[in-house]
Structure formats: C-alpha cells, structure tokens
Amino acid sequence: MSMTIIEKILARASGSERVGAGDIVVCEIDMTVLIDLQFATMWAPPTRIADPDRLAVIMDHAVPAPTVADADGGVRAREFVKAFGIERFFDVGRHGICHQVIAENGLALPGEVLTCTDSHTCAAGAYNSAARGLGPVEVYSIMCTGRTWFQVAPTIRYELHGERAAVVSGKDVFLHIAGAYGDATNHNIEFGGPGLASLPMHDRRAIATQGAEVSADFTTFPADELCRSYLDERSDRPYQPVDPDPDARYAAVREVDLGALEPYVARPGGVSENALPVSQIERRRVDQCFIGSCANGQIEDLQIAAEVLGGRRVAPGVRLIVTPASQAVYTEAVRRGYVEALAEAGAIVTNSTCGACFGYHMGLLGAGEVCITASTRNFRGRMGSPDAEIYMASPYTVAAAAVAGEIIDPREL
Amino acid sequence: MQEQVTGRAWVFGDSIDTDNMYPGYAMRMPVEQAAEHVFYAIRPEFASGVRPGDIVVAGRNFGIGSSRPVAQLFRQLGVAALVASEFNSLFFRNSVNFGLPAVTIPGVHEAIADGEQVRLDIRAARIERLAGGEPLQGAPLPEFVLEIVARGGLMAKLAADGYLPA
Numbered sequence: 001m002s003m004t005i006i007e008k009i010l011a012r013a014s015g016s017e018r019v020g021a022g023d024i025v026v027c028e029i030d031m032t033v034l035i036d037l038q039f040a041t042m043w044a045p046p047t048r049i050a051d052p053d054r055l056a057v058i059m060d061h062a063v064p065a066p067t068v069a070d071a072d073g074g075v076r077a078r079e080f081v082k083a084f085g086i087e088r089f090f091d092v093g094r095h096g097i098c099h100q101v102i103a104e105n106g107l108a109l110p111g112e113v114l115t116c117t118d119s120h121t122c123a124a125g126a127y128n129s130a131a132r133g134l135g136p137v138e139v140y141s142i143m144c145t146g147r148t149w150f151q152v153a154p155t156i157r158y159e160l161h162g163e164r165a166a167v168v169s170g171k172d173v174f175l176h177i178a179g180a181y182g183d184a185t186n187h188n189i190e191f192g193g194p195g196l197a198s199l200p201m202h203d204r205r206a207i208a209t210q211g212a213e214v215s216a217d218f219t220t221f222p223a224d225e226l227c228r229s230y231l232d233e234r235s236d237r238p239y240q241p242v243d244p245d246p247d248a249r250y251a252a253v254r255e256v257d258l259g260a261l262e263p264y265v266a267r268p269g270g271v272s273e274n275a276l277p278v279s280q281i282e283r284r285r286v287d288q289c290f291i292g293s294c295a296n297g298q299i300e301d302l303q304i305a306a307e308v309l310g311g312r313r314v315a316p317g318v319r320l321i322v323t324p325a326s327q328a329v330y331t332e333a334v335r336r337g338y339v340e341a342l343a344e345a346g347a348i349v350t351n352s353t354c355g356a357c358f359g360y361h362m363g364l365l366g367a368g369e370v371c372i373t374a375s376t377r378n379f380r381g382r383m384g385s386p387d388a389e390i391y392m393a394s395p396y397t398v399a400a401a402a403v404a405g406e407i408i409d410p411r412e413l
Numbered sequence: 414m415q416e417q418v419t420g421r422a423w424v425f426g427d428s429i430d431t432d433n434m435y436p437g438y439a440m441r442m443p444v445e446q447a448a449e450h451v452f453y454a455i456r457p458e459f460a461s462g463v464r465p466g467d468i469v470v471a472g473r474n475f476g477i478g479s480s481r482p483v484a485q486l487f488r489q490l491g492v493a494a495l496v497a498s499e500f501n502s503l504f505f506r507n508s509v510n511f512g513l514p515a516v517t518i519p520g521v522h523e524a525i526a527d528g529e530q531v532r533l534d535i536r537a538a539r540i541e542r543l544a545g546g547e548p549l550q551g552a553p554l555p556e557f558v559l560e561i562v563a564r565g566g567l568m569a570k571l572a573a574d575g576y577l578p579a
Contacts, residue, residue, distance in 0.1 A: 024555060037440070041482075042482070042568075044568075044577055044578065045578065046571075046576050046577060047575060047576055047577065047578055048575075048576065066441075067441055069441070117480055118480055119478060119479045119480045119503055132503070133480045133503055134480065134503065134506060134507075135480050135482055135503065135506060135507030135510055135511070136480065136482055137482070137507075137510045137511060137566060137567045137568055138506060138507070138510050138567060140567075140568070140571070141510075141567045141570075141571055144571055144574075144576040145571075145576075149557070151502075153502070183428070183473075183474050183477070185473065185474045185477070185499055185501060185502075186499065186500075186501075186502055212478075212503075213477075215474050215477045215501045215502075217502050270428060270430070270477075272428070358432075358437045358479070359432075359436070359437035359438060360437045360438070360440060360441070364438075377432070377478070379430045379432045379433065379478060380430075380432075380433065380454060381432055381433065381436050381437075381453075381454050382432050382437070383437075384437075384438075386436075386453070386454035
C-alpha cells in the first residue's frame with residue numbers, strides 16, 4: 001500500500017484504506033491530554049465531552065502553583081475531573097511532566113493517535129504512535145468532539161546504522177541530525193534501520209521529543225522488541241504495532257552512522273543548522289546548568305548526572321539545577337541515591353515540573369548569563385532574559401560543564 | 414471574516430519562534446498585558462506601533478516552538494492576518510483556531526518591504542503592494558479552515574454546537 005508509519009496510523013484513525021502526502025483526513029483521537037495551563041487560561045466548563053476514557057488531565061507546567069491564576073486553574077481542573085468522572089487525573093504529588101506520565105502509564109500505544117496541549121507531545125512517537133501537540137482551543141475541541149483533522153505531510157526517514165558510544169546519547173543523535181539537516185517544517189520524521197535495536201527507549205524518547213525543535217509534524221519510531229517489552233511493563237491495553245510498507249514513499253531517506261557520532265552542542269538560538277561536535281564548540285564559562293524536562297529528566301539522565309557529580313563538586317559560581325521528569329522518577333532517584341549524590345555535590349534537585357525549561361517559574365536566567373541545558377529548547381529568551389545565552393547538550397555534557405565551570409568535552413573529565 | 418484587508422506590513426525573517434512573540438514570563442499576565450510583549454526582544458516597538466488592520470509578514474518556518482496561544486495576543490493588538498512563506502503547522506493551526514487568518518504565500522517576506530501598505534485577499538491567498546507591482550499568489554486555504562476563521566475560531570463553533578454553557 002506504499003505507506004509510511006504515520007500514513008498507516010492516520011489511515012486507520014480516519015477509516016481510510018490509504019492516505020498519502022497532501023491528503024486532508026479527519027481522525028478519531030485515541031487519547032487526549034489536558035495540562036494545567038489550559039485550566040489556568042482559557043477554561044470554560046463544557047456541557048458534554050466525547051469520552052472520559054479517552055481523556056487524561058496532567059498537572060505539570062506550573063506546579064506547585066507559582067501564581068494565584070495557576071492555583072485557580074488547579075481548582076477548575078479538579079472540579080472538571082470530578083464532574084466528568086475522568087479517572088486518568090495526575091494531580092500534584094502523583095504528577096509529572098505530561099510526556100513522562102504518558103510514557104509511564106501507557107497512554108500512547110503503537111498505532112494510536114495522541115493529542116495534547118504541549119508542543120513536545122511528539123515524544124510519544126517513541127512508542128510507535130502518531131502523537132502531536134496542538135493549541136489549547138483545538139485540544140478543547142477534541143475533548144468535546146473526539147476528533148480533528150490533519151493534512152498528511154511528506155515523511156523524511158532516518159535509517160540508523162551501527163551502535164552509539166557510551167558517551168553519546170539520544171540528545172547527541174538528535175543534535176547531529178538538527179545540525180546537519182536543519183528544519184523538517186511540514187514534514188513527518190520516521191526512524192528505523194538496523195541501528196535502532198541498540199538505541200535504548202530513553203534515547204528514543206529524547207529524540208522524538210525534540211522533533212518539535214526541527215518543526216516536524218509527527219516524529220515516530222517502529223515498535224520493535226525493545227519498545228514492546230517497555231510498553232508491556234506499563235500497560236495491559238492491547239495494541240497493533242505499525243511498520244512502514246516496504247515500498248513506502250519518502251521525501252528523503254538519510255543515513256546516520258551512530259558509531260561515528262560524538263557529543264554534540266547546539267549554540268544559542270535554536271538547534272537547526274546550529275549544532276556541532278563539542279570539539280568544535282568554544283569553551284564558554286557557564287553560570288547555570290540545567291538537566292530536566294520531558295526530553296532529559298528521565299531516570300537514565302539523572303543517573304548520568306549523579307555518576308558525573310558523585311565525589312565531585314559543582315564549580316564555584318555555577319548553579320546546577322536538576323528536575324526529574326515525574327514524581328515516579330523523583331522517588332526512584334531518591335531510592336537509588338542520585339538525589340543525595342547530586343545535592344552533596346551542590347546541585348539543586350527540584351520537584352517535577354516544566355518550570356525552568358520554559359522560563360516560567362524557577363531557575364530563570366539574568367542578562368549576560370550563559371547557560372548550558374539538557375532540556376527541550378534553546379530559543380533566545382526561553383529561560384529568562386533575552387540577553388542570556390542558552391547552549392544545549394546531553395545530560396553528560398551538561399554535568400561535565402557544571403563540574404568544570406565551562407563547556408568541555410565530557411570525555412576530558 | 415473580512416476577506417480583503419489593507420494595512421501596514423510588519424516584515425520579519427525566517428524561523429521566528431513562539432517564545433519571541435509570547436515570552437514565558439508574559440504567560441503569567443492577562444492577555445491585554447501580555448500583548449504588550451509581542452516581539453519584545455527583536456522588535457520592541459511593535460506592540461505600541463501596530464494598528465488595527467496591520468498585517469504580520471514572515472519568512473520560512475514561521476512560529477516554530479510552543480503551543481502557547483500567540484494568536485490571542487495578535488488579535489488583542491488588532492493584527493488582521495499573518496502571511497508567511499511557510500508556517501510551522503502547530504502555529505498555523507493555533508492561529509486559525511483562534512480566528513486569525515494565516516495565509517501561506519511563498520516569497521512574501523522578500524517581495525514586501527517593512528512598513529509599506531499592502532492589500533491581502535484572504536480567500537484568494539493573494540497579496541499586493543499598494544505602491545504597485547505584480548500581486549503574489551499562494552495556495553488558497555481549504556474551505557473548512559476559512560469557515561473556522563470566519564466564525565472567529567473553534568470556540569465559537571463549539572458554542573454554536575452546544576458544547577459550551579449558554
């Protein structure tokens with residue numbers, strides 16, 4: 001049938017036999033996630049909704065509430081889930097950044113369509129779903145009607161080969177792609193190839209999350225054995241893995257040799273055509289280092305941070321902020337001693353929230369400051385002052401910078 | 414929906430991101446106040462200088478980034494439409510769903526000078542300089558998208574369909 005993974009999922013969800021690039025389809029949405037900001041800003045209680053079982057509410061962006069408006073949003077969210085019997089409600093204390101909660105609870109499974117009011121919803125593409133962020137009124141509309149439209153974009157395929165070195169992470173794979181190929185605006189991205197088997201699920205999630213940073217519509221991976229066993233530990237809902245057809249049509253097919261990659265750093269302003277191997281990046285002194293967000297607040301990211309910082313100290317004059325991606329990640333990090341190792345080294349370990357990543361609350365940057373971040377986005381002004389500079393790298397490279405006080409090749413430690 | 418709009422063009426380059434138009438700190442503010450911060454870093458005179466009916470023109474990959482409702486701020490300021498060589502798809506949807514026309518016309522940001530008066534035909538996806546010259550043509554928006562815009566956005570449609578309290 002000549003379809004890519006995304007085309008097959010959208011065909012199924014729209015009841016079409018075949019869809020291709022350029023087609024406009026109306027899809028039934030399998031799961032929709034509302035976040036706290038929605039209730040704090042444009043909320044009006046609906047008279048009816050499509051299906052409480054296809055809806056989740058997750059408190060993440062502004063928790064615990066830093067403003068009265070956010071606190072009022074929390075009140076409205078709790079009233080809403082009670083009134084409509086929403087069982088999948090992740091309130092403060094059993095919360096997390098929505099994309100982490102989606103992963104932990106199997107809210108996006110292979111072949112499903114997931115929508116949510118956050119641009120990094122593409123994260124769930126790591127689990128072979130068609131997942132994307134939409135604006136607050138469209139998510140509200142899907143909550144009411146159960147469906148929305150998509151225009152099927154052409155797909156770019158990345159064929160992965162080889163195996164990454166231990167110092168290289170999913171973040172580095174993504175930064176390499178963004179640096180080398182730039183934006184994928186109005187395109188989907190599909191990953192595959194023999195190298196995929198060696199790429200752990202947390203790396204895939206970091207890569208899929210960052211699809212939004214190259215402006216892609218959907219970013220997706222196949223459901224190989226590794227993916228299926230990850231999901232089977234977290235959900236007992238049935239699903240049907242979706243593979244591309246052998247004769248699927250792609251706008252481009254690009255080869256990536258994972259074995260040839262080294263740690264990458266994106267310079268301030270964005271990632272597209274703006275990321276280079278760390279060996280080619282200036283050794284800038286840093287004021288703040290951040291490891292967190294839906295992309296890099298996973299337990300494996302905190303493990304790397306704790307291993308680098310264990311027995312070392314955060315350099316004088318540097319602030320290291322670490323934000324676990326969920327309450328579950330937080331408790332696991334406590335259990336494994338990561339929080340203690342990080343705190344003793346002089347890091348701040350925060351509660352789980354989107355706060356520092358989007359410059360809303362906690363850990364903002366002042367004018368003239370330099371930050372290196374393992375999070376989602378390094379736009380100008382993203383984390384505070386527009387006169388601060390934000391570099392982006394892997395948790396390993398960021399942790400190394402926190403120790404050295406400047407951007408270095410983490411292999412130098 | 415007013416299908417023909419005439420106003421001053423505010424011209425921007427490629428990959429203008431959402432955080433530039435709607436900074437994180439402004440998300441704590443009411444819409445009227447947040448609107449004063451649109452383009453705060455790259456074009457601080459925009460919010461005070463823009464007039465109802467003006468048109469924002471941009472290059473490739475317009476609106477990369479967040480799902481934050483930038484269109485609400487543009488509407489607050491009276492911006493009549495967005496025209497770009499290429500839109501990020503989330504930003505495009507987020508604009509039309511808030512009732513703000515978003516029209517793709519390749520090459521528009523190079524053909525039109527900042528500050529000049531332009532006439533935009535939203536339905537036809539055509540823009541022309543009042544000073545003269547050939548109009549630029551894009552692909553017209555699908556009819557159902559024009560309808561969403563004409564109603565003033567998705568919430569108006571949901572209200573009409575009985576999903577919102579009367």
